[in-house]
Amino acid sequence: MIRVNDLAHGRAGDKGNTSNISVIAFDEAAWKILRVQLTEDVVMKAFAHFATGPVTRYELPKLQALNFVIRGALGGGVTRSLAQDAHGKSLSTLMMTIELQGDK
Amino acid sequence: MSAAPRDFVRIGAGASFADDRIAPAVELAERGQLDYLAFECLAERTVARENQTRLKNPKLGYTPRLMDRMSQVLPVALKNKVKIITNMGAANPIAAVELVHDFAAKEGVGPLHTAAVLGDDITDLLRGQPGLSLMESGHPLEELLPRMVSGNAYLGADVIVRALQTEAQLVVTGRVADPSLYLAAAMYHYGWSYDDWNRIGAGTAAGHLLECCAQVSGGCFAAPGRKEVPNLARLGFPYADMRKDGQFTLSKLADAGGRVDLATCKEQLIYEVHDPAAYITPDCVLDITDLEMRQMGPDLVQISGARARPRTDTYKVTIGYTDGFIGEGQISYAGIDAVARAELAASLVQRRLADTGHKYSEVRVDLIGINSLHSKRVYEADPYEVRLRIAARTTDRKSAEAVGFETRALHVNGPAGGAGGSDPMVKEVLAVQSVLIPRGLVDPRVQIREFRT
Numbered sequence: 001m002i003r004v005n006d007l008a009h010g011r012a013g014d015k016g017n018t019s020n021i022s023v024i025a026f027d028e029a030a031w032k033i034l035r036v037q038l039t040e041d042v043v044m045k046a047f048a049h050f051a052t053g054p055v056t057r058y059e060l061p062k063l064q065a066l067n068f069v070i071r072g073a074l075g076g077g078v079t080r081s082l083a084q085d086a087h088g089k090s091l092s093t094l095m096m097t098i099e100l101q102g103d104k
Numbered sequence: 105m106s107a108a109p110r111d112f113v114r115i116g117a118g119a120s121f122a123d124d125r126i127a128p129a130v131e132l133a134e135r136g137q138l139d140y141l142a143f144e145c146l147a148e149r150t151v152a153r154e155n156q157t158r159l160k161n162p163k164l165g166y167t168p169r170l171m172d173r174m175s176q177v178l179p180v181a182l183k184n185k186v187k188i189i190t191n192m193g194a195a196n197p198i199a200a201v202e203l204v205h206d207f208a209a210k211e212g213v214g215p216l217h218t219a220a221v222l223g224d225d226i227t228d229l230l231r232g233q234p235g236l237s238l239m240e241s242g243h244p245l246e247e248l249l250p251r252m253v254s255g256n257a258y259l260g261a262d263v264i265v266r267a268l269q270t271e272a273q274l275v276v277t278g279r280v281a282d283p284s285l286y287l288a289a290a291m292y293h294y295g296w297s298y299d300d301w302n303r304i305g306a307g308t309a310a311g312h313l314l315e316c317c318a319q320v321s322g323g324c325f326a327a328p329g330r331k332e333v334p335n336l337a338r339l340g341f342p343y344a345d346m347r348k349d350g351q352f353t354l355s356k357l358a359d360a361g362g363r364v365d366l367a368t369c370k371e372q373l374i375y376e377v378h379d380p381a382a383y384i385t386p387d388c389v390l391d392i393t394d395l396e397m398r399q400m401g402p403d404l405v406q407i408s409g410a411r412a413r414p415r416t417d418t419y420k421v422t423i424g425y426t427d428g429f430i431g432e433g434q435i436s437y438a439g440i441d442a443v444a445r446a447e448l449a450a451s452l453v454q455r456r457l458a459d460t461g462h463k464y465s466e467v468r469v470d471l472i473g474i475n476s477l478h479s480k481r482v483y484e485a486d487p488y489e490v491r492l493r494i495a496a497r498t499t500d501r502k503s504a505e506a507v508g509f510e511t512r513a514l515h516v517n518g519p520a521g522g523a524g525g526s527d528p529m530v531k532e533v534l535a536v537q538s539v540l541i542p543r544g545l546v547d548p549r550v551q552i553r554e555f556r557t
Contacts, residue, residue: 009331009367011324013376016240016538022374024367050479058380062396062409063370069378075468077240079149080427080535082468082495083476089324090477 002103005096007034012092019051019073019088021095024065031064037100043068046098047091050075068095112345112352113293115286115310118177118188119143120317122150122167126176128318128341128360133180136343136357140289141181143173143190144282144315149536151279152424154195155227155254156534165196166203174204179213182273189264189285193276195254197222198553201276205557216557219272221263223550224279226421226541230255236539239420245539248425253534257419257546260386261307262298264288267552279422281385283311290346298415304388305412306350309395312383313354313372313407317341320354320372321403322362335361351408353400364403373397386419388412418540427535428465431496431504433511434472434526437519438489445519446471446492452518453494453510462503464496491524497533504530 004010007030010022023038025031044055052072059066074088075081085091116138118129122145133141145167158165170192181188193200197220208216230236234246256279265288267275277285287307290296296303313320321342322333333339340360346352356364373392377383383390391411398406433453437445450469457464470476472491496507508528515522 005330009327009371011319011371011375013374015376015378018378020374020376020378022371024370024374056378058378060374060380060393062394063373065370065374067374067377067380077535080497080533082430082466082497084470084472084493085477094478 002033002100003096004034004038004098004100010092010095012088012090014074014078014087017072017074017077019070019091021068021070021092022065023068023095024063028064033100033102034066035059038066038098042098043070043095046094047073112347113139113290114343114345115139115289115314116141116343117314117317117341119145119173120315120319121145121147122169124317126173128339129173130176130180131357131360132341132343133177133184133186138184138186138343139293140187140189141177142285142289142314143188143192144285146191146194146279148422149424149534151195151256151422152254152534152536155424158195163199166194166200167192170200171203171207175207178204178208178274179211182213182216187268187273187289189275189289191277191280191285193220193278195225195278197276197278201555204274205555209557214557216274217270217272218274218276218555219267219270220553220555221259221267221275221277221280221550222553223263223546224256224259224277225254226257226546226549227252227255229545230421230423233541236541239538239540241537245423248423248537251425251427253424253426255421255423257421257541258386259419259550260284260415261288261291262387263550263552265292268292270552270554272554281387282315283308283385284387286311286314286344287387294348298387301388301412301414302410303350305390305410306352307346308385308388308390308412309373309392309407309410310344310346310352312390313369314342314344316372316375318362319375320368321356321364322368325368325371331367333361333363337361350410351406353404353406355404358403364405366397366399366405369397369405369407384416386415388415417543419543419546421539421541422536423539424534424536427533428497428499429501429504430531430533431498431507432494432529433508434491434493435511435514435522436489436491436524437521438523439521442488442490443471443474443486445521446490449492449514449518449522450494452514453507456510457506460506462498462506463500464498464503466497468495469493501530
């Protein structure tokens, strides 16, 4: 078992009620694992307890990075959310906890 | 400034939000050999908030920290011939400029020549457009009109270029797109036009990378043992050296803290981007799918390959509207059964609020330390201490006040050992939604006004 945290770094951004989270591979080997295993379904499952979805995945192969756009993730939108983290700034760290197949 | 002519224009980043740190911007203005320094200080709803302020007092409505920032930066920038571009005008660029000129006259700073960009405020125009549809929900604008506080179009770099063409040293705007503050400097410097799409794309990519300031030079990045940032306490702000062909580098002062490398640049490039082939700004539709980054030296990253397609025929407009109140209270519990006591406390508050007849459309209970950020328990063991937070939405201010009141009253009337209850918090919610509006309706309203002292 390996976690996204072992393979990549990333940052979360907000627009309205949508969060986008980058997952940037540390190296070529990590990129191969992420590209195959970190699918839209896997991410939707990890965020299902508070995001309505859908999740869209974009690839940036030249940067060895993925960009996940998660709709309905910010409690109705940054400006009216009841959450402490209205911007979802901490959501990149939830992405990092996702477990994948592989060795460290 | 160095005497030798340079083959680039140097554009520095001075702020990424209204409450950003000031010292790193002063440092860049002093020692960065900059040509331009841009300050982005308007979050999505800030213009709406400042519009409310202006309606109460016509001399206000600009970014509240305007003079904290300008009093430190402006004298240094003028001395070093660094031009300043900023959206700190918020809902009242004229009042902002008048205040800066009062300061300059009083302190003997100058001469100063400023241009204000006006025309982003289209609140009145929107009242006559009830059929526009809201971007997220698809509902008609009509349903928000009774509660609308303001409507501001995100203007582009072209209007800032017009302001720079007056040879102003300071340009003050209201709502413009964040990357446009930076793109405008390069467009003006090189005379780029809106058919030179790859250069417009390069300038927009540079602006996007710089608009959050330290987030590209080591801020919002560090994780001890995994992602180290040298000298984070003295984190420096970044600058771009933009060449005529649209190739550019990002860097920071060598002795400032932070790091500028592929990792920090990639994180910021993708920040707040959805489809990387179509990042829409008022200036272009940016495509970063072929963009390449190369580390050229310590804290020096070269960026090439940004592309762009022609700008759309609409402006995005942010509409601020009042949306009731949020009331909030917090209190802490520690020791054996801390979590059980916090959960009991949460149920008591909700029961007491209901018994008093208060109505809430949404209630949120957080156990800070367990589930307040990611909404579920990832690890099973209970923490030694926990902070309860209760937040609720309502249309009635008194009901909002009651949330914090009942939470603080738990000290005496709740479970054992409740500690550190917060003062009741109430905020009037100023929410935002967006619409698109044809450019032709907005452009005739744009004006440039000059001020000299």
